[in-house]
Amino acid sequence: MANRDIPEINAGSMADIAFLLLIFFLVTTTMDKDTAYVRSIPKKVLVKTPPVDVEKRNICAILANSKNQLMVRGELMSNPDDISERVIEWYTTNEKQNDVTNNFPMYSRISMAEIEAQIASTTKDAEAMENTPNASADIIDFKWKQVQEWENKKKALKLYGRNELPEIQFQAHVRIEVQKATAYELFAKIQSELEEAIFTLRDKASLEIFGESYGVIKKRYDANEGDKTKQAQAREDKDKLDLLKILYPDRFIEVTPKK
Amino acid sequence: MSKFKKEGKKNAPGINTSSLPDIVFMLLFFFMVATTTKDADPSVSVTPPEGIRATDMTPYKQRSEIDFLYLGKPRNAARAAEFNFGYALFLDNVAQPDPGDLYSTNYIRQWKKDKFNSKPPSMTKPIESVITCVKADRDAPTGIIFDIRKELQEIDALTIAYAVRDKSNI
Numbered sequence: 011m012a013n014r015d016i017p018e019i020n021a022g023s024m025a026d027i028a029f030l031l032l033i034f035f036l037v038t039t040t041m042d043k044d045t046a047y048v049r050s051i052p053k054k055v056l057v058k059t060p061p062v063d064v065e066k067r068n069i070c071a072i073l074a075n076s077k078n079q080l081m082v083r084g085e086l087m088s089n090p091d092d093i094s095e096r097v098i099e100w101y102t103t104n105e106k107q108n109d110v111t112n113n114f115p116m117y118s119r120i121s122m123a124e125i126e127a128q129i130a131s132t133t134k135d136a137e138a139m140e141n142t143p144n145a146s147a148d149i150i151d152f153k154w155k156q157v158q159e160w161e162n163k164k165k166a167l168k169l170y171g172r173n174e175l176p177e178i179q180f181q182a183h184v185r186i187e188v189q190k191a192t193a194y195e196l197f198a199k200i201q202s203e204l205e206e207a208i209f210t211l212r213d214k215a216s217l218e219i220f221g222e223s224y225g226v227i228k229k230r231y232d233a234n235e236g237d238k239t240k241q242a243q244a245r246e247d248k249d250k251l252d253l254l255k256i257l258y259p260d261r262f263i264e265v266t267p268k269k
Numbered sequence: 270m271s272k273f274k275k276e277g278k279k280n281a282p283g284i285n286t287s288s289l290p291d292i293v294f295m296l297l298f299f300f301m302v303a304t305t306t307k308d309a310d311p312s313v314s315v316t317p318p319e320g321i322r323a324t325d326m327t328p329y330k331q332r333s334e335i336d337f338l339y340l341g342k343p344r345n346a347a348r349a350a351e352f353n354f355g356y357a358l359f360l361d362n363v364a365q366p367d368p369g370d371l372y373s374t375n376y377i378r379q380w381k382k383d384k385f386n387s388k389p390p391s392m393t394k395p396i397e398s399v400i401t402c403v404k405a406d407r408d409a410p411t412g413i414i415f416d417i418r419k420e421l422q423e424i425d426a427l428t429i430a431y432a433v434r435d436k437s438n439i
Contacts, residue, residue: 021290028293035300044330045323046402046430051422190412191354194340194405195318197414198433202320209322232328266415 047201049262068115068182070100072200076191083113090196093203094210097184101211101258105176115182119174125164132157166253170219176257183261190267204262212254220250227251305330311359311404313341318407320433326402334399335430336384337361338377340413341406354410358417374413377420385426397427404432 072093073081080087082096103114110116136153139145167175184204188197209224216224231247234240329335339359342349349355358373360380385396401421403414418429 021287024290025286025293028290028297032293032297032300035297035304039300039304043435044326044402044432045320045435046326046432047320048324048400048428048430051418051427051429053425053427054422188411188415190410190415192411193407194409194411194414194431195407197411198318198320198407198431201431202322202433205320205322264415264418266419267412 047198047205049201049264062181064181064183067113068179070097070182070184072184072186074186074188074192074196074200076189078193078196080196090199090203093200094207097204097207098210100184101178101207105178115179117176117178119176120163120167121174122164122167125160125167125175129157129160129164132160162252163256165249166256169249169253178259183263185263185265187265188267189269192267204260208258208260211258215254215257216250219253224254311339311341311361312344313339313357313359313406314344315339315341315404315406317404317432317434319436321435321437323433323435323437324430325435326400326430326432329400333388334394335402336381336399337402337404338417339404340409340417341404354413356406356409356413358413374416374420377417378424381421381424381426397425399426400428400430401426402430402432 071081071083075081080090080093082093083100087093087096100114103109103112104117108116132153136150136157139150139153163175163177186197186200186204213224216222216227220227227247227250231244231251234244234247237244326335338361340356341359342355343352343357348357351357352373358377360376381396381401385399401417403417405414414431421427421429
């Protein structure tokens with residue numbers, strides 16, 4: 011037989027097949043992202059110690075009862091959207107200038123010389139503890155952690171580029187107290203408002219110091235963190251985020267409801 | 270004599286559709302990649318509340334560093350009376366002895382431990398930082414969430430996430 015051309019396959023129905031598959035995936039795809047507020051649970055305490063007295067000014071208490079009524083720092087609130095404003099007020103009132111007469115947390119301002127002195131003394135402490143016979147590993151660990159904390163502050167102040175590092179009172183915290191029957195919606199709303207307050211504060215500081223939005227830095231850090239080729243950028247962003255965290259720490263306490 | 274030849278009546282030329290499959294395939298691949306398969310359909314109904322500035326959980330999901338827990342009214346309304354406040358828990362990805370079974374908070378410890386132990390050893394995250402994401406219904410009582418928190422605290426799973434529907438335009 012003479013050689014014949016192989017007949018071409020008719021691909022006209024390829025589109026139909028692809029369409030069929032496409033429609034299947036179109037219908038089954040859900041594009042909703044899972045979003046949530048990540049919080050850490052305090053470690054279980056084995057040794058019961060009496061609770062430390064905290065000055066009233068250092069607590070920003072947000073209460074919600076079983077009838078879903080809100081109270082922030084002893085004041086009833088009808089509109090939960092205002093929580094973030096109150097939290098921002100609580101953070102910033104004494105930030106520039108301490109005023110003993112008001113009911114807001116104090117700020118301490120530490121200079122580089124003071125930080126250096128603290129590093130020296132805590133390092134000496136830690137070394138002394140290491141040389142002590144029978145010292146428990148936990149305590150030595152704790153001492154070195156203190157040194158690390160001061161080292162972090164030193165780094166933060168360098169990046170801050172000013173003479174002093176303002177820092178909110180170490181006991182200052184936001185306290186969320188709900189009742190057992192409080193609707194989850196309100197609890198989530200409180201979390202949302204807190205997140206908004208922290209974001210607003212850090213964003214403002216970020217724009218002032220770095221000329222860049224907090225959201226931008228955070229997003230870039232999240233994207234670069236796992237990328238081995240972009241570690242330098244990731245480290246730089248990490249330092250920036252650490253500074254913002256020292257300026258406005260997110261210390262939230264969720265109190266287990268009793269009734 | 271005109272320069273342009275008047276053409277006679279001619280049929281409109283057919284559009285070449287040979288690249289149509291390519292276009293459709295492109296779309297198809299997009300949807301195939303964007304699709305994530307659900308592990309289980311929760312047997313409780315959950316309408317999440319809204320919130321802003323929530324953290325996106327997608328990266329944690331991709332690294333499977335997250336376990337989901339649903340809190341809502343049982344879809345089988347007749348069973349609602351069996352539970353505290355009428356709300357039941359649904360633990361993700363468990364081999365349930367009875368498909369209609371729902372769990373109370375007593376099972377959380379075992380569930381979380383089992384899930385942690387079943388993860389590959391290459392996953393080096395300690396249990397403290399493996400997120401437990403609670404997807405609760407907007408009307409669910411917060412007391413149950415604190416019960417969950419307490420159970421997690423007992424086994425040192427110290428990271429919890431409260432799910433919301435993010436309405437901020439990022």
